[in-house]
Amino acid sequence: MTTHTTPALLPLPASAARTATTAGAALALAGTFLAWTYTDTFPGDLTVTGYPGGLQVLTLVSATLTLLFALAGHGIKGLGWLTPGGTYSPTRLLALGTFVITAYTVVAVIVKKDDEGNLLGLVELEPGAWISLVGALVAVLASLGLPSDQPLDDTTRPHPLNRFLNSLRAPAPGRAAALPAWAEILVIAASFGVALHVFTYGIDTEYAELFIGYVIAVGFGFTALTRAGLIARITALTAKHRNVTLAAALVAAFCFPFTQQNEQYALIGANILIFATVALGLNVVVGLAGLLDLGYVAFLGVGAYAAALVSGSPMSPIGVQFPFWAAVLTGAAASLVFGVVIGAPTLRLRGDYLAIVTLGFGEIFRLTVNALNGVSGPDLTNGSQGIPSIPDLELFGFDLGTSHDVGGFTLGRSANYYLLMLVFTAVVVLVFRRSGESRIGRAWVAIREDETAATAMGINAFRLKLLAFALGATLAGLAGTVQAHVSYTVTPEQYQFAGSVPPNSAFLLAAVILGGMGTLSGPLVGAALLYLIPAKLQFMQDYQLFLFGLALILLMRFRPEGLVADRRKKLEFHETGQLDVPPDTPLTDTAAGTTKAGA
Known part of the structure; x- marks a missing residue:
């Protein structure tokens, strides 16, 4: 087994692909500050310029993450800690997530009916929606030109579909630079704070379109952070400070009702x-x-x-x-x-x-x-x-x-x-x-x-x-x-x-x-x-x-150990790529008295 550079899915130089991905993400981000519709019939009020609302916020967050990972691919100092497993596959996923969220919003606006039962149609879209959609499309297409290092067999010539699937897989997380204990505790506290905010946002969604967009954004975002190795890095910190982790989880859960009106x-x-x-x-x-x-x-x-x-x-x-x-x-x-x-x-x-x-x-x-x-x-x-x-x-x-008043809440x-x-x-x-x-x-x-x-x-x-x-x-x-x-x-x-x-x-x-x-x-x-x-x-x-039933079938196919898996389940359901015996270790056949090369 040797490590090869997976060919890009699009024939673009790596520097050009990174630049185009960054520009597309920035364009999608800028479009969220413009109005997306002419009418307020669609929930979330996407008619305001300069103040994103509703599904625009999800596109904004996803585009921002895509931009950060694209900048990390340029070698921007300070972003390397966030991407120990690499930046290319997470950037692809985030760019794809940005495009899916934006396209879903555009389609949801088009098929929305007004008070008289008529579809809003394309005429209700403002330029901001088109700017974000084009920017997201540019980002996702350009991200296909990013290279990715993957372990491939010398004789393997992967099918184009397999090449695309391999491009979404990141290498194993690298060793992180040691942080002081207080910094690790702050990272754990910040992680639970972000998790509380994300969970609270999902519960506070007021209409189905926004919740569906929220599920899409969280799905792509979590998968991308997992591919980047950031989730594994935070998990290692929580395992190191287990008591702190339990206390942080309890505090975050305790704060939840104070965020609800x-x-x-x-x-x-x-x-x-x-x-x-x-x-x-x-x-x-x-x-x-x-x-x-x-x-x-x-x-x-x-x-x-x-x-x-x-x-x-x-x-x-x-x-x-x-x-x-x-x-x-x-x-x-x-x-x-x-x-x-x-x-x-x-x-x-x-x-x-x-x-x-x-x-x-x-x-x-x-x-x-x-x-x-x-x-x-x-x-x-x-x-x-x-x-x-x-x-x-x-x-x-x-x-x-x-009802009771506690500390102003x-x-x-x-x-x-x-x-x-x-x-x-x-x-x-x-x-x-x-x-x-x-x-x-x-x-x-x-x-x-x-x-x-x-x-x-x-x-x-x-x-x-x-x-x-x-x-x-x-x-x-x-x-x-x-x-x-x-x-x-x-x-x-x-x-x-x-x-x-x-x-x-x-x-x-x-x-x-x-x-x-x-x-x-x-x-x-x-x-x-x-x-x-x-x-x-x-x-x-x-x-x-x-x-x-459908969720369980998909889970058994793609992640049989569950969303949160222990080490035993990972070893049981996934091949680690390690051989039981090193290939050059001599094996002694005691019955025949001969020595064989290990396989």
Whole structure:
């Protein structure tokens, strides 16, 4: 294997390609400060000159990143730290992303209908839209003329399509210049600040066109930064300062409700935390222990129903009201008991048989609470009507159902429950991290990789699997206690295997697989994406399961280890290019007494 310079896709000198890419990005950037439409019918008000708005902002950000990476290709001092893996492939991706966002905006304006039902058409476009579109097109075409160093076999003559795909792949990140410890901590803090701003911007999008553009921009931008090696560099810093990273993540999450003035958007954040916490509990069962649980949402329902029954709701047949801490313990204990009762007879099964049994348990739970209506069975859950009118919590004299002014910021009901759920999330993260790094966690991983071998090494597989099942159920029960109060009511239809509205078992399992099994942040990222996208794009509700399946198929094809992968998964699903034996190492055949050259 030797390193060759991949031929450019367009016959341009490298210096000319860099210059043209820079000029195109600058032109696209300048166009965002001009008006793009004549009418304000299209949302975002793109009629203002000198003040970008709506989708113009996304083109501005993408064009700015393209310009920075193009300047880094010119060798501008100070930008090298941002591109340890090279600048050519990230520049191509960012230029392509700028063009896609701009073209999407132009098409969205053209097909937009006015109040009379007529299409706006091309006549509604101002020169600014054409300037940005032409600049983005010039940048993406010129970027195809940039060279890229790729490891190719001496005898390989790649197909043009493969050459294009290779041009998007950057070499491995180089060794970074050492930074002082305080500078590394500042980089981590700044990274989480940027992540908070990007996430908040996505939640605050007010219309579908802007959110679709946001998804396009984030997709291309994140992929480009990954190709540049910047994400790997920041990941190395976070692994080096793990406690600082957790503290920065907690602070960034704590600041989120203070950035929200819309109660609906704060509620989206609270629900994301609830489902992300449940997904992290499922990650104990699926990601660490390797137990495929298709009925996990039932444990969330057990915790929610237990908390609702003792919440003081006028529709609760029990008619008692526990303090919140007692309701939390009741929900967690009920889920723990159900986890042990269900796990004890079923965890001796493996693979598909275990999955079928857990799927049956999830359906049995839903049918059972639906039947406890006083007619088909005891009057305990009010059947299909569920338990409504669950009162808001009051902690230390602080009513979570009313708005409060804190430091000049107004925190509404959803923000209050978001902060409460953040505490639960921090507890679950701590439990997951400690258990995963413990002797028990390593035994879970051994069982996941090969249960027979783990048993042969003295590991009590059944006891440890039961422990994982019980722990995952308890964590789901904790989240269920908060979910019952956030939603005001619990009904059997909320806890299905698959449904149009999360949570459901399919949603939670998809979040774990999409984010990355066995990782700490993977399920949090996966749950946030899978909840946020349908919540912002209402027309996708009817196609949610189809899109879940399509996303999983694409993920298994292109990134089987998930969006956030640990080192074990990367080695398992990707070839490293390393040989098992160095090619010149002599191998001794002890049986024949001869020596062979290693292959």
